[in-house]
Amino acid sequence: MTRRSSEALLRELAADLQPVRPIPRLRSVVAAIALLAFACAAALLWRKGLRPDLVPVVSGDALYDSVAIGMAAIGGGALVAGIAACVPGRERTQSRAVRWAALGAALAFVVVPIGVAATQRHVLRLPDATDFACVATGLVASVLAAAASLVFGWRTAPRSLALAAALAAAGAGAVGAMAVHAVCPSPEASHWLWGHACVPVVAGLLAFGTGSTLRRLRFR
Amino acid sequence: MSAREETPAEVQLGRWMEAAQRGETAAYEALLQALLPPLRDFARHLVRDPNESEDIVQSVLLSIHRSRHTWRSEHPFGPWWRAIARNAATDALRRRARRAQREIALDDAPEPATPESADRPEAAIDPALAAAMKTLPDAQRQAVELVHLEDLSMAEAAERAGVRVEAMKTRSHRGIAALRRLLGGKAS
Numbered sequence: 001m002t003r004r005s006s007e008a009l010l011r012e013l014a015a016d017l018q019p020v021r022p023i024p025r026l027r028s029v030v031a032a033i034a035l036l037a038f039a040c041a042a043a044l045l046w047r048k049g050l051r052p053d054l055v056p057v058v059s060g061d062a063l064y065d066s067v068a069i070g071m072a073a074i075g076g077g078a079l080v081a082g083i084a085a086c087v088p089g090r091e092r093t094q095s096r097a098v099r100w101a102a103l104g105a106a107l108a109f110v111v112v113p114i115g116v117a118a119t120q121r122h123v124l125r126l127p128d129a130t131d132f133a134c135v136a137t138g139l140v141a142s143v144l145a146a147a148a149s150l151v152f153g154w155r156t157a158p159r160s161l162a163l164a165a166a167l168a169a170a171g172a173g174a175v176g177a178m179a180v181h182a183v184c185p186s187p188e189a190s191h192w193l194w195g196h197a198c199v200p201v202v203a204g205l206l207a208f209g210t211g212s213t214l215r216r217l218r219f220r
Numbered sequence: 221m222s223a224r225e226e227t228p229a230e231v232q233l234g235r236w237m238e239a240a241q242r243g244e245t246a247a248y249e250a251l252l253q254a255l256l257p258p259l260r261d262f263a264r265h266l267v268r269d270p271n272e273s274e275d276i277v278q279s280v281l282l283s284i285h286r287s288r289h290t291w292r293s294e295h296p297f298g299p300w301w302r303a304i305a306r307n308a309a310t311d312a313l314r315r316r317a318r319r320a321q322r323e324i325a326l327d328d329a330p331e332p333a334t335p336e337s338a339d340r341p342e343a344a345i346d347p348a349l350a351a352a353m354k355t356l357p358d359a360q361r362q363a364v365e366l367v368h369l370e371d372l373s374m375a376e377a378a379e380r381a382g383v384r385v386e387a388m389k390t391r392s393h394r395g396i397a398a399l400r401r402l403l404g405g406k407a408s
Contacts, residue, residue, distance in 0.1 A: 006260075006277045010252040012375035013285045016385050019243030020289035087290050088307070089300035156290050159307040 026090060029152055030083050037079070037145035037172045041179035044141045048183040057187075063115045063122065066107050067192045068181055073104025074200050075174035082149055082168025086156040101170070108197040112189060122189035131195035134180050138199030139206070142169070142176030146207055154214065165211035166204040173203025226296045229254075234297035240288060252281060259305060266309055267316075276312045283308035286386045315393075319400070352402040360395035367392045 023029070051057070057064050077100030084094035116122045149168030158164045177199035181192065226234070233254060239247030259280050263273035283304050291300045353361050359381075366377035367388070378388035 006256060006274055006281060008373070009278050009281055010249065010256065012373060012385060013252065013281060014245050014249040016285070016375060016378075017240060017243060017245050017248050020241050022241060022292045023290050025292065025294075088287055088303040089291075089295065091303060157286060159311070 023087070023152075023156055026083060026087055026093070030080055033083065033145050033148050033152070033168070033172070034079060034175070036148055037075070037142060037175035040141045040144050041175050044137070044176070044179040045183060050182055051185045053185070054182060061121075063112050063119075063189045064181075064192060066111050066115065067197050068178060070104040070106075070108030070112075070197060071174045071178045071181060071200070073107065074101045075104075075171050075178065077101030077104060077171070078167045078174060078200065078204070079149070079171025082164050082166070082171055083152065085160070085164035085167060086153045086158040098167070101167070104174070108193070112193055112197070116189050124193075125190045127194035127198075130186070131191055131198070134184055134186075134191070134195030135199050135202055137183075138173060138176040138180040138196065139203055140176075141179055142172040142174075142199070142203055145172035145175065146203060150207065150210065150214070153211065160211075161215045162208045162211035166208035169207030170200040170204035173200035176203070226298060230296060230298040233301070234291075234293060237288065237291055237297060238293050241291075252284070255281075255284070255301065262305055263309065266313065272316060275316075276309050279312040280305045280308040282386050282389055319397075348403060349399065352399050355402065356395055356398055360391050360398060363388055363391035364395040364399065368396070 024032075058068075077097045079097075081094045081097035081101060084090040084097060113124060116124050146165075146169035149172065150165045153161050153164045153168070177196045180199065181196045184191070184195065186192070186195070233251055236247040236251035236254070240251055256277070259277045260273070263276040263280075264270075266276060267273050284301060287304055291297065353364060356364065362381055363377065366372050366380055367374065370377075372380065374385050374388050374392075377392070378385045381388060383391075
């Protein structure tokens with residue numbers, strides 16, 4: 001193989017230069033994708049309506065609130081982290097946002113099972129078909145925002161498109177999960193965990209696979 | 221980090237990058253020339269072999285070229301290019317580690333194509349390599365032929381194939397990696 005000098009490469013790159021339009025500001029991108037996620041969540045709320053006992057359950061069940069707050073933290077944190085992962089030099093923003101998302105995940109997946117075990121008001125069980133139905137609804141509610149973040153990641157070519165897409169999709173999925181959480185009438189903590197809190201996890205995994213595939217296709 | 225923390229040199233780099241984003245070649249060349257010494261220092265800290273450190277420098281230059289639209293002028297330039305350098309260097313080191321695990325003496329196998337076989341480069345090379353090349357996707361096979369058998373520069377190969385330089389570099393790299401896998405499997 002012929003080895004070229006870096007100076008020669010540098011001249012080739014300069015000769016290859018085309019004007020480019022800088023990407024939009026990070027906060028504008030986050031705001032636009034969050035707006036899209038909330039619009040889809042609002043559409044779900046409008047179509048299905050809030051659960052009839054929303055006020056009593058919010059004021060009377062800390063586990064229900066824990067899932068909701070956990071989803072909110074995952075939604076904000078993971079979305080910001082995913083978009084920041086697409087922009088070099090924004091690692092500090094990304095790691096701060098990941099911490100928020102991790103706190104949210106801990107609240108949903110650690111505090112809720114502990115709460116179930118401690119209070120004896122709920123029973124923890126394995127996932128079933130009703131859980132999958134809510135996960136599917138949450139995914140549908142978040143697919144547009146996840147796709148928009150994937151388009152942004154495609155344009156910016158981050159170091160790991162799969163990871164950036166997974167984080168952003170988990171954020172979008174968490175917004176969808178919040179809508180499902182407000183709509184679904186289930187009184188079971190297990191269902192909140194498997195059917196609602198798992199939406200961002202599944203969205204993130206699906207986006208990770210999509211991001212990996214797209215990256216492979218891009219450079220084939 | 222605020223813009224006030226930037227050194228005058230980084231402010232100048234940022235000005236050149238702004239001009240480069242508008243398509244000003246001279247500013248871009250000045251920017252890359254200015255980045256070359258710190259990039260070489262950075263790469264030499266990572267690997268001792270001068271050839272490998274130069275490979276890292278070139279990977280970083282390509283990454284900067286590919287990502288130049290992700291910098292915005294209201295942000296400091298230093299953290300942006302250093303993040304790209306870190307990421308590209310990490311990727312290059314990972315590739316190097318993977319390559320070291322399944323290295324075969326590929327440099328011994330293909331000779332540059334003779335003029336008689338220039339239109340069919342695989343005719344002048346080892347039959348096993350030619351057979352392996354036939355299994356590559358068209359884009360990768362073309363990249364390997366242009367860059368490694370016809371000995372064209374990345375820019376020339378990219379122009380011939382009608383793609384951008386970074387795409388050619390990636391296709392060529394993946395093609396070689398696939399050949400290593402295929403030929404390494406046969407050897408074992």
